[in-house]
Amino acid sequence: xxxxxxxxxxxxxxxxxxxxxxxxxxxxxxxxxxxxxxxxxxxxxxxxxxxxxxxxxxxxxxxxxxxxxxxxxxxxxxxxxxxxxxxxxxxxxxxxxxxxxxxxxxxxxxxxxxxxxxxxxxxxxxxxxxxxxxxxxxxxxxxxxxxxxxxxxxxxxxxxxxxxxxxxxxxxxxxxxxxxxxxxxxxxxxxxxxxxxxxxxxxxxxxxxxxxxxxxxxxxxxxxxxxxxxxxxxxxxxxxxxxxxxxxxxxxxxxxxxxxxxxxxxxxxxxxxxxxxxxxxxxxxxxxxxxxxxxxxxxxxxxxxxxxxxxxxxxxxxxxxxxxxxxxxxxxxxxxxxxxxxxxxxxxxxxxxxxxxxxxxxxxxxxxxxxxxxxxxxxxxxxxxxxxxxxxxxxxxxxxxxxxxxxxxxxxxxxxxxxxxxxxxxxxxxxxxxxxxxxxxxxxxxxxxxxxxxxxxxxxxxxxxxxxxxxxxxxxxxxxxxxxxxxxxxxxxxxxxxxxxxxxxxxxxxxxxxxxxxxxxxxxxxxxxxxxxxxxxxxxxxxxxxxxxxxxxxxxxxxxxxxxxxxxxxxxxxxxxxxxxxxxxxxxxxxxxxxxxxxxxxxxxxxxxxxxxxxxxxxxxxxxxxxxx
Amino acid sequence: xxxxxxxxxxxxxxxxxxxxxxxxxxxxxxxxxxxxxxxxxxxxxxxxxxxxxxxxxxxxxxxxxxxxxxxxxxxxxxxxxxxxxxxxxxxxxxxxxxxxxxxxxxxxxxxxxxxxxxxxxxxxxxxxxxxxxxxxxxxxxxxxxxxxxxxxxxxxxxxxxxxxxxxxxxxxxxxxxxxxxxxxxxxxxxxxxxxxxxxxxxxxxxxxxxxxxxxxxxxxxxxxxxxxxxxxxxxxxxxxxxxxxxxxxxxxxxxxxxxxxxxxxxxxxxxxxxxxxxxxxxxxxxxxxxxxxxxxxxxxxxxxxxxxxxxxxxxxxxxxxxxxxxxxxxxxxxxxxxxxxxxxxxxxxxxxxx
Numbered sequence: 001x002x003x004x005x006x007x008x009x010x011x012x013x014x015x016x017x018x019x020x021x022x023x024x025x026x027x028x029x030x031x032x033x034x035x036x037x038x039x040x041x042x043x044x045x046x047x048x049x050x051x052x053x054x055x056x057x058x059x060x061x062x063x064x065x066x067x068x069x070x071x072x073x074x075x076x077x078x079x080x081x082x083x084x085x086x087x088x089x090x091x092x093x094x095x096x097x098x099x100x101x102x103x104x105x106x107x108x109x110x111x112x113x114x115x116x117x118x119x120x121x122x123x124x125x126x127x128x129x130x131x132x133x134x135x136x137x138x139x140x141x142x143x144x145x146x147x148x149x150x151x152x153x154x155x156x157x158x159x160x161x162x163x164x165x166x167x168x169x170x171x172x173x174x175x176x177x178x179x180x181x182x183x184x185x186x187x188x189x190x191x192x193x194x195x196x197x198x199x200x201x202x203x204x205x206x207x208x209x210x211x212x213x214x215x216x217x218x219x220x221x222x223x224x225x226x227x228x229x230x231x232x233x234x235x236x237x238x239x240x241x242x243x244x245x246x247x248x249x250x251x252x253x254x255x256x257x258x259x260x261x262x263x264x265x266x267x268x269x270x271x272x273x274x275x276x277x278x279x280x281x282x283x284x285x286x287x288x289x290x291x292x293x294x295x296x297x298x299x300x301x302x303x304x305x306x307x308x309x310x311x312x313x314x315x316x317x318x319x320x321x322x323x324x325x326x327x328x329x330x331x332x333x334x335x336x337x338x339x340x341x342x343x344x345x346x347x348x349x350x351x352x353x354x355x356x357x358x359x360x361x362x363x364x365x366x367x368x369x370x371x372x373x374x375x376x377x378x379x380x381x382x383x384x385x386x387x388x389x390x391x392x393x394x395x396x397x398x399x400x401x402x403x404x405x406x407x408x409x410x411x412x413x414x415x416x417x418x419x420x421x422x423x424x425x426x427x428x429x430x431x432x433x434x435x436x437x438x439x440x441x442x443x444x445x446x447x448x449x450x451x452x453x454x455x456x457x458x459x460x461x462x463x464x465x466x467x468x469x470x471x472x473x474x475x476x477x478x479x480x481x482x483x484x485x486x487x488x489x490x491x492x493x494x495x496x497x498x499x500x501x502x503x504x505x506x507x508x509x510x511x512x513x514x515x516x517x518x519x520x521x522x523x524x525x526x527x528x529x530x531x532x533x534x535x536x537x538x539x540x541x542x543x544x545x546x547x548x549x550x551x552x553x554x555x556x557x558x559x560x561x562x563x564x565x566x567x568x569x570x571x572x573x574x575x576x577x578x579x580x581x582x583x584x585x586x587x588x589x590x591x592x593x594x595x596x597x598x599x600x601x602x603x604x605x606x607x608x609x610x611x612x613x614x615x616x617x618x619x620x621x622x623x624x625x626x627x628x629x
Numbered sequence: 630x631x632x633x634x635x636x637x638x639x640x641x642x643x644x645x646x647x648x649x650x651x652x653x654x655x656x657x658x659x660x661x662x663x664x665x666x667x668x669x670x671x672x673x674x675x676x677x678x679x680x681x682x683x684x685x686x687x688x689x690x691x692x693x694x695x696x697x698x699x700x701x702x703x704x705x706x707x708x709x710x711x712x713x714x715x716x717x718x719x720x721x722x723x724x725x726x727x728x729x730x731x732x733x734x735x736x737x738x739x740x741x742x743x744x745x746x747x748x749x750x751x752x753x754x755x756x757x758x759x760x761x762x763x764x765x766x767x768x769x770x771x772x773x774x775x776x777x778x779x780x781x782x783x784x785x786x787x788x789x790x791x792x793x794x795x796x797x798x799x800x801x802x803x804x805x806x807x808x809x810x811x812x813x814x815x816x817x818x819x820x821x822x823x824x825x826x827x828x829x830x831x832x833x834x835x836x837x838x839x840x841x842x843x844x845x846x847x848x849x850x851x852x853x854x855x856x857x858x859x860x861x862x863x864x865x866x867x868x869x870x871x872x873x874x875x876x877x878x879x880x881x882x883x884x885x886x887x888x889x890x891x892x893x894x895x896x897x898x899x900x901x902x903x904x905x906x907x908x909x910x911x912x913x914x915x916x917x918x919x920x921x922x923x924x925x926x927x928x929x930x931x932x933x934x935x936x937x938x939x940x941x942x943x944x945x946x947x948x949x950x951x952x953x954x955x956x957x958x959x960x961x962x963x964x965x966x967x968x969x970x971x972x973x974x975x976x977x978x979x980x981x982x983x
Binding site: 429441458461463465474482486488582 | 631632633634635636637638639640642643644646647648707821822823824825826827850851852854855885886888889890891892942943945946949950
């Protein structure tokens, strides 16, 4: 089917040699594994009823977890990682009727999916677990009962950050905590990852306070340094499981470079238009396809354009849709289900679907523009390919140098190792901030060096000088007037959320920054491929009002970014001047342009107050000599 | 070096983060406040800051004993500072007989009896729950309920009523008739914020026949906190009924959180008459908000010196940083006045149910 599809493209009259490389990734058979000792009867039955035989990596992971080790499972998408960590957790919950487990997911959307899996497993294993989500959406009146009764609680780092100071309400849960599971652990890298690493140390300190020493299981995409990453993320030693035993069908990986459109061979056809054509073709050939784009707006536009193509060919358009952050949970669930049931043939998504949301596996994946890392590319590519079925991945290049480099040197891409996940434990801003948070959870003592081996004494000393902590007979106590968890945030996430209404109905939510781009007065907001005109954006109440109107144009907001140096901390005056210090970044959205496809048809002025944020940065002054030459 | 810079920037952010909004009187009406006490008028704010400056001048070089006469008290958790006062005040509840009459006249207190059923039963001659002890269907429940009433089981009766009625229902206020004046303790705490920060002052007031005696436990500095909490708990005989303002959601859980923070034992499980609920029911239609200061204006209570409750953390922080005791004076007075007002309000609310 796949071979035929590629042959068809190559033979078509409109084909302009866009396929610059075809890599065939061979199929491999399943490798089975054995457990060292039998599972409890109830879980044996689960596997039997589901006709599951464990793959080698699953068996290894379960064996290691059962021997008391912390385990990191780093195998590709759809290799059955979830089962590999759920089995040892359910075993512990079976053997000890009080035991609890905490599942941490990087995003809310993922917890819903997992909840369903856990509920099924609860039913089949015939033990009482009462798994539940506990996050910002959990109604206040349900919270106490979840903390008291649920033996598996699913949450996300943002929530956990807020809940830790209330640990006494979680006493029962923490006292019996046997496992911490962190899914998609490769997401915890960079600034966010370093923050989460400190958050986990705070969590483990509180567990220790309640005399619990939970085992940790991480699951991750393939990364270059799973063992080091796991250790940095949690401060613990791990056993790595990375030899994938699940079977794979043959995968054809196509590098697709848009053709030149002019005689001088400088300008290539738009990546988006090429993507749209490929998606249309896939849908027409009935290949269930997931198309990844690099922006929310592009996900919507490609959906819309593909629908237009399908209409022109008198084909139904309800078989494709867009998917991205900001949709209401119910909408997302609906799309996920329709995808699983094959009611949808094409879905255009941002990287929101890169993570482990269960949508089953598809025939083909189109990656519109290199996603920036090898890890992401393989994660996205991993969405295609049911066991033993051939699958197709098409990477459509942008015109930028990196994409074009890979188009010219495909072997470089395929020979390239996955990136390392990097976490910095010595970042003063991150570490001190979390140590301050810890002082508001439990007084800090010398013994806490086991949780914060980095910078503890020095941070406390600095915080004391600023009168943010105070030495007491119980240890160092937080004495500031603000909530620590409000002052310290886990990432650069704007906490202001704009709610979009269409005729009094809630349409979606977006961050203030995104609202400036997509929901200003006059903007065309795209939602599930439909166009909505934004009538007003009320910045006081953070509400945007839109009306549905079918238009054939879209808008793009333009901004100026101004960076000012507020304070210089360090500088070096060698040949190139380098500085380090506090910066304010001011973004002013001044204009929006109206476009049909890629043609600008109008420019309009925007009247929005500038957005400002402060940060720490490094700057280089380019020598005037260099500039003039 | 870098760490000191980081701490400095954290300090700055802590200073900028506020849990209340300053609202201009000239601007539009403030949106519905999300949290109780979450905004103050800008004129109040400016006035308070001016007042703080004045206090710092007035109390420069003065000792705590000069500014706020009191004594250092010790317990197993260390020391803290105790300030006592007594004030002539009428505190009265309804009598047991009045209370009993009201509490048995509403048949809806029994599970399964709604307004329609009640009407039906009353028409049949069952005027009170006591009468229902003779009713074939309701006699068991009526008997259980009457047992609580006759034995003056205030705690169990409160739990019973909470299951059947809104927390603001006057019956829950009439329940106080089960207790004598000496059975009450009014409790109010001042903190560095709405959660997760030290408690800086714990106040308790006990009504006698013609007086309300207040005792306040103040932190001279953060290390006094466990001792001050223990000092308050030592005052709370388990048989006392508490009177608080939002204490069910704020003061009591806050104290529990601080005990857990220090890993200390300690338990407060007293019956709690949280009169915020009654106040909202009775006065909300008449007032712009239910801040205690607003309620006082309605009751005709005047404060000599006052700062808005929301500014207490700021004033205490100034004290910690300058060691000048001036800003403590209005905090202690604010808390003392809150205790007294709660006593008055508790008595006055009965007039609202008539």
